[in-house]
Amino acid sequence: MHANPPLAGPLLRQARLKLLDGGNFSDSEIDERLARSWRRSLAAGLTPTGRLAVPDNLTAGELGRALGRNRELLNHSRPIMEYLFEQVRHSHSLVVLADNHGVLMHTLGDTDFLGKAERVALMSGACWDERQRGTNAIGTALAEAAGIEIHGDEHFLERNTFLTCAAAPIVSATGELLGILDISGDRRSRHPHTLGLVNTAARMIENRLVADACRRHLRLYLHPDPAGIGTVAEGIVALSEDGWIIGANRNALRLLGLSAADIGGTPLFRAIDTRIGDLIAQGRRRPGQVLALHGHDGRTFYARIDGHEPRVLSVPKTSSPQHNDALTALDTGDLRWRAAADKARRILGKDIPLLLSGESGVGKELFARAVHESSPQRNGPFVAINCAALPENLIEAELFGYQPGAFTGARKEGYIGRLREAEGGTLFLDEIGDMPLALQTRLLRVLQERKVLPLGGGVAVDVRFSLICATHRDLPAASAAGQFRSDLYYRINGLTLNLPALRERNDFAALCDKLLAEFFPDAPLAIEPALQHRLAGYAWPGNLRQLASVLRTACAMLDPGESLIDWPHLPDDLVDALHRAPAQPCRANAEPAQRNLAALSLAAIHQAVADHAGNLSAAARQLGISRQTLYRKLKGERA
Template structure:
């Protein structure tokens, strides 16, 4: 906005405004001129010293927070991420509802006092009618991202501010709210509007995915690697192929407008029918496929379908599609791409003589994943036999696994025991924490896997066994094999395909997981988490992962009074409250010379932090930052 509004032109325009009571038509940016005229029409004067009467009561603010629950839930994690990029720079991040009422703020402590004096607090209205030209109100009026700096504000009292704001749109084109980055005039960031616009896109994408779970979704980008990045397009389709929802990037890629939603079949935009896309998805789940627009433009498309949207190609030429039943892995899918990738790989080996090794921290749900893999494969009607190798005493594990003949040892059952390996015949054997199996048992297990026969303790004839093998461990078995604590030949035998399940702190589906867990604990009522608490919980390390988080939610649910439906701080166990409270402590700048005011330095610090927390994993760091791998590589090489 300031590229055509020089400081001199602004001073002359403001002087003309004060002397003549109207806005000049030349010399300043068109959007700024329109906003000043709207401010004048609202009866405001640049020198007004407003007595902040446009502030929601506590009751109205609570109702606004409840009404905008989804917006808050999806915005808070992004707001915290955005704030980390500008921390210690005299700035704050603000979320406003569609009426311009501030519903959440996050900022530097030393700037919050100034912000409060300017009414940048929750409950205050920053609609143009109440505050004149300002980034939030003007973005609402214009329907696009804007930056208002210093004296561009209509009210002189707000001239100390520099603000950038961008609208947040729903999948149907409805304005959901405004995301704003405000700070002192001297702390203006040259790329503030770009930062806040990107963050608004991140929120939009989360909202579109959440609100369109019942639909088939297409994730689009001009480049293969762009799928899954913040720059991807998203299109929601009805089961008969009509475009019913989208994000702005998705509409732009298909050359459509909001008015086209509900009135445009997919076939009008691309040269591939929906049933063909679904057929490709069924053959290669999760793999982007190449399509062309009717103007010849090439795009990559990845199909996402919730269980009700998993469809098969029609048997006739009617173009209709019919739903198929989701498998057990699909029923566990809550949207995390790393988990989904593991599930897609596991499906491909189900029913084949390829052992599956599941790696992940304790509590990430390895046994749940293993059981779902069994239930999704051709052996689903056979037994699923799970053995925790770390829980069975060493002196009993041999008898537990291989069985024993009658009277094989003191205390043995008179009739003997078939053993768990034989019990798994025709189904799946799951060895949890296989890395904790004693070396002597590893030798016997290796022989069974090689010969496919089990000989019980105490003698007897070998018995043929046929089972699929799934193992799981939180240990690094390759390192254990190198050190001699795990047999290398057994490692290569059980490592037909390795999949890694992400820890809870790195999953992108934290909100959906939370909803599903709460629904399972409270089937009779709709229990939810307070938005700010959900955001704080999503930042917790959760060393016990899903097991720990599920236990906490179960306990918090039990603490609710009969009339309560929202879990908040008072319902949490004391130890969790103490750990979460520690997250609110400000991060100390590593620079001895004080906090950086340079955006490039802030960006580099954010990249370093993301790489460190991702142990150098480029893809994971890019996901944390909300950028593509290519962008991250460019920044690293800059």
């Protein structure tokens, strides 16, 4: 990130005159990023003196949903925006946070320098995407994914040339651009250090977000100088239990010579000459102390280790979707899920059996299907067999097939069996831990010899398929207890992946959005933010299966035209369960973004309803209003 060199006034003026005169400026006359941005603005059909075609502000409902989606970004940004505002308080400036579409989420500061129209344009809900407003610091920082200053005549639209703005991107632990932090003011108040200030503040927000997103993981806080640890310049790296980098801030990527694409697909020892076991041991021996680590190129890093307790380690999280396959389509951002998908991709087409473990309903079968669809044999069949659901007397015939007339009741033409049906594709054996012992022996033979012998004799037939097994049982323990053949266990677990329970995932909001979009692809549905926060804190014993079913039911409860899911749409048993569960603190609701009376009162209503787990009478009592008034207000908001 660097400031674009301030353009010499006459040169810029010349280029601008040509821009105004049909866009015939020469790229070499101006900064290259500015030239790219003016070209993009022209390509979007804008003219510097044109009017904004469509009013582009979000409606209150749309803004509410956008705020809900960006809750974490907002929570971590607000204190730093306040700090930033203190620094620029006397310079007639605004501190602005925009989401990754350029929509303003939160603004702080002095609007006296703005006329009425400009005030509207800089309110929460206004969109500053380059395609709508031409070159401007927020839109251009988004398009360039870099910090940038846009001053006066560098703005594309004449109407914005009274501004001076500096903006910097905020990037997640997995390398995704989350939003933009910006300072905008009157062009006469330009200060040479504003961009540096915004860049630093954006890094501070980013570090808070990364540390929070990775709080359940082993984390390294790194710097080449021990005194740099704990400062805004520190690198933060999150590691999975087996030492893979599953999250990092941009400082860490730069220090380690990595890029965002390496997150999720790189073990730490590729960058640093150390093993995860040694790190954990050192962290335990010298908690909180700074260790010296060495890069393979001889460089020394200093690091503080955090989160090295095994309990903490066993609950890891996110990295970045760099692939365009069926697994990516299921990826909603959870670090641990994504690390599992990254590992699965490494064995695609390699004849290594995959064993999926995880609680019931975490999505093992969907994961297995996505592995198949991402693999070279995706055009072959995917044959799924639930070993727990087949009657014991039929399972053998079902799996291995049989010769004509092999047993009473058999089809007279015989049957090739499910294993042979999987030829050239993937065989998915669900609940493999529930397979009877005798059948385990036969299955082991098939897997070893790659041949199937049908019941009733005949010749053994060659089979070729990829094998994925799934279980919610502890197979090593079942092997030790003699309930599962240990040789079969070793045969099927070429790679074991444990899929996280829903309560352990960090992508609850994104998962809800995905499910709602699946149920109603044409209508954007959302969950009321305070309710969503409450749902995110629930234990979800049935995991994704339960969440999908709850959301499907809630959608069915919506009145025609309604698009916001709230407490009255939830099934009673879930409301009861939430009622019994302790309420999670709801910070974002305690700090409403829209600081006007109506929004404050609505926020108070939602907080009260959430505090009483959807019990409207109790919420009304707490608020000192009648139940009917409360209901009317909730209804009125949705109308």
